[in-house]
Amino acid sequence: MTGTFVGMPKFPVAAREALGDAQLRHNLAHATGTIRGKRLRLIDEVNASTPEGTAWEELRLAGAAVKERALLSLGDQLEQLEANLVANGATVHWARDAAEANAIVARVAKAHDVDEVVKVKSMVTQEIDLNEALEAEGIAAWETDLAELIVQLGGDLPSHILVPAIHRNRAEIRDIFLRRMGETGRPAPADLTDDPAILAGAAREHLREKFLRARMAVSGANFAIADTGTLVVVESEGNGRMCLTLPDVLVSVVGIEKVVPTWTELDPLLRLLPRSSTGERMNPYTSTWTGVTPGDGPQEVHVVLLDNGRTRALADETGRQALRCIRCSACLNVCPVYERTGGHAYGSVYPGPIGAILNPLLKGVGHDEQVDSLPYASSLCGACFEACPVRIDIPSVLVDQRAQVVDARRGGRPSGEELAMRAGAAALSDARRLALGERFAGVGIRLARRLPGLPGLRGWTSARDLPDPPTESFRAWWKRTDGGRRPDPTGEQR
Amino acid sequence: MSARDEILRKVRSAIAGTTPVTTPVQPPPGATAPDLVAHFAERVADYRAVVVRTDPGGLAAAVADSLPAGVRVVVPPGLGDLVPGAVIDAGLTAVELDAVDAVVTRCRVGIAETGTIVLDHEPDQGRRAITLVPDLHVCIVDAGQVVADVPDAFAHLDPRRPLTWISGPSATSDIELDRVEGVHGPRVLWVIVVEPAAPRPGEAAG
Numbered sequence: 001m002t003g004t005f006v007g008m009p010k011f012p013v014a015a016r017e018a019l020g021d022a023q024l025r026h027n028l029a030h031a032t033g034t035i036r037g038k039r040l041r042l043i044d045e046v047n048a049s050t051p052e053g054t055a056w057e058e059l060r061l062a063g064a065a066v067k068e069r070a071l072l073s074l075g076d077q078l079e080q081l082e083a084n085l086v087a088n089g090a091t092v093h094w095a096r097d098a099a100e101a102n103a104i105v106a107r108v109a110k111a112h113d114v115d116e117v118v119k120v121k122s123m124v125t126q127e128i129d130l131n132e133a134l135e136a137e138g139i140a141a142w143e144t145d146l147a148e149l150i151v152q153l154g155g156d157l158p159s160h161i162l163v164p165a166i167h168r169n170r171a172e173i174r175d176i177f178l179r180r181m182g183e184t185g186r187p188a189p190a191d192l193t194d195d196p197a198i199l200a201g202a203a204r205e206h207l208r209e210k211f212l213r214a215r216m217a218v219s220g221a222n223f224a225i226a227d228t229g230t231l232v233v234v235e236s237e238g239n240g241r242m243c244l245t246l247p248d249v250l251v252s253v254v255g256i257e258k259v260v261p262t263w264t265e266l267d268p269l270l271r272l273l274p275r276s277s278t279g280e281r282m283n284p285y286t287s288t289w290t291g292v293t294p295g296d297g298p299q300e301v302h303v304v305l306l307d308n309g310r311t312r313a314l315a316d317e318t319g320r321q322a323l324r325c326i327r328c329s330a331c332l333n334v335c336p337v338y339e340r341t342g343g344h345a346y347g348s349v350y351p352g353p354i355g356a357i358l359n360p361l362l363k364g365v366g367h368d369e370q371v372d373s374l375p376y377a378s379s380l381c382g383a384c385f386e387a388c389p390v391r392i393d394i395p396s397v398l399v400d401q402r403a404q405v406v407d408a409r410r411g412g413r414p415s416g417e418e419l420a421m422r423a424g425a426a427a428l429s430d431a432r433r434l435a436l437g438e439r440f441a442g443v444g445i446r447l448a449r450r451l452p453g454l455p456g457l458r459g460w461t462s463a464r465d466l467p468d469p470p471t472e473s474f475r476a477w478w479k480r481t482d483g484g485r486r487p488d489p490t491g492e493q494r
Numbered sequence: 495m496s497a498r499d500e501i502l503r504k505v506r507s508a509i510a511g512t513t514p515v516t517t518p519v520q521p522p523p524g525a526t527a528p529d530l531v532a533h534f535a536e537r538v539a540d541y542r543a544v545v546v547r548t549d550p551g552g553l554a555a556a557v558a559d560s561l562p563a564g565v566r567v568v569v570p571p572g573l574g575d576l577v578p579g580a581v582i583d584a585g586l587t588a589v590e591l592d593a594v595d596a597v598v599t600r601c602r603v604g605i606a607e608t609g610t611i612v613l614d615h616e617p618d619q620g621r622r623a624i625t626l627v628p629d630l631h632v633c634i635v636d637a638g639q640v641v642a643d644v645p646d647a648f649a650h651l652d653p654r655r656p657l658t659w660i661s662g663p664s665a666t667s668d669i670e671l672d673r674v675e676g677v678h679g680p681r682v683l684w685v686i687v688v689e690p691a692a693p694r695p696g697e698a699a700g
Contacts, residue, residue: 031671034671035671055522062519062520065515071509072513072515073515075506078502079502096501145668163668163671165668173669200666200669200677203677211678228653228654236664237678241626244622246627263648264648265521267648280661281607281608281661283661284665285661285664287659288656288657289656290655293656295585296621296656297656305501311504314509320508
């Protein structure tokens with residue numbers, strides 16, 4: 001039922017299509033504008049809490065330091081996390097890639113003979129296409145987050161980290177609920193309106209029967225505390241609590257970069273995440289659990305520690321900071337590119353500025369045009385870096401990733417851009433060649449304007465106007481006027 | 495090589511040559527407020543939760559006021575005799591809890607700055623499920639349990655306990671980022687703050 005990102009066109013192609021969708025652009029501008037305002041008001045509030053007015057920046061520095069510390073001792077942290085999970089009754093699995101992680105989850109489900117699982121919204125299980133893998137094994141995976149439900153019922157793809165259905169407005173959501181809810185459970189009431197409260201009520205009724213009968217749940221985790229073996233899920237609706245509390249069996253798929261070294265170092269992250277994410281002082285619900293609690297919640301707890309490219313990203317000295325990401329989506333909401341194209345154009349569950357660096361870092365560059373196009377999906381304006389609660393310098397990583405893409409693609413037939421750069425270098429390195437070039441530049445520009453787009457250069461020229469050619473070159477003017485000392489009869493100023 | 499060994503080997507080779515930081519990061523202090531209880535009450539109400547302030551003598555009446563006539567109420571085994579006629583939880587199933595309208599509990603910590611209540615599911619709060627499935631959660635907060643901000647709460651919380659941090663009723667912003675209260679968790683959160691604080695051993699009242 002769910003779509004897949006496999007085979008998406010590269011960013012410029014996908015973006016062009018998205019830009020033509022006026023409804024999408026309207027939905028996005030409204031939603032991201034709202035959340036930007038809420039976030040800024042809360043940051044002002046935090047800064048006003050001390051006379052220096054720098055409390056938010058101090059929190060960001062602390063959050064970045066906690067995640068950086070975890071990454072630079074990740075081997076030891078993971079071993080400690082594993083030991084504490086096991087000591088508290090959890091079973092720990094390790095998965096090199098998506099296929100291994102999916103197989104582990106399916107194996108647990110089959111061991112308990114379940115044909116359905118309820119799911120907490122989780123980026124990592126989307127990254128590994130867990131739902132599709134379970135479906136192939138005859139196990140239905142029910143998304144229980146409202147936005148994920150909208151995406152799943154609509155056979156759609158997520159377009160935002162926090163609000164995967166941000167591209168849908170209320171009328172579209174009403175339509176999806178009316179048409180599709182009945183196919184997988186309790187149908188939407190026939191008199192459903194497009195009032196968000198009524199729509200949320202329909203989701204509550206539809207999902208409650210699934211929560212009450214579910215025997216197994218699958219979650220991710222926002223944080224995994226190494227020195228205690230505690231997992232943390234941050235959410236709003238209570239669907240997370242339902243999944244983490246009611247079923248007998250819980251499997252949590254956790255990327256290895258989610259580690260926080262100590263319990264008290266969770267503090268700055270819990271202060272940063274909700275304010276950056278939903279623009280709230282605190283999200284409605286945060287659940288923490290440490291293995292199995294006798295008599296309370298799931299009595300069989302599994303944790304799958306997943307690599308899937310994270311060690312590749314960790315080895316990248318500039319790019320490794322992307323693994324600090326706490327998936328707040330603030331960078332999406334402030335990005336002028338994301339606001340116009342939406343998330344689908346990025347062709348990944350991780351869209352926006354963070355996706356533009358995370359995807360190439362996790363997957364590597366040089367073998368997929370779509371991935372290689374992502375570091376260019378930015379104007380390098382830097383708004384993402386300013387918004388990031390863990391100070392990921394996304395623009396610097398983007399530039400570094402661009403260099404890596406160019407390096408990976410060196411050799412073979414040179415691109416139009418490369419030819420132009422080579423011609424430029426040749427002209428600029430020799431005064432005589434430059435003089436010759438200047439003389440013919442005017443002719444060239446006038447000629448180029450008549451062509452529908454030069455082959456090989458269309459990517460550059462299609463979105464940019466050529467400047468008016470000068471009537472004479474600088475050298476010719478200098479010679480004629482002796483560098484401006486001789487009166488210029490034409491009166492032209494340079 | 496097992497997946498575990500291979501991942502750990504790759505991790506260690508990726509960070510070889512870097513210098514690990516061995517001391518935990520000291521986060522900056524949180525916000526403070528002159529009147530913590532008032533600040534807490536205001537911030538909880540911000541989430542559109544109901545907030546009532548009372549004294550120990552008024553507690554029973556405040557609890558009775560929070561419960562509409564005729565509702566079925568569940569209470570944790572350690573709450574005491576505060577809600578006449580309530581079912582005391584002894585492992586009710588999810589389906590049985592779904593037939594209950596309300597739950598009354600205490601909490602471990604209240605956080606003033608963020609308007610958050612933290613449950614650690616000790617016997618006066620009960621299993622996690624009982625504060626989740628019923629539609630009305632009445633939570634009693636002793637004024638002495640209110641701390642200034644998130645870092646202060648960490649000092650009172652034991653990570654080996656399951657913890658539930660609650661900031662207002664269940665909510666979603668998934669439709670056009672318009673906040674709607676009430677999805678899967680309790681749609682009404684009713685907080686009763688009891689002042690003056692009951693004395694807590696070895697600690698000054700907040």
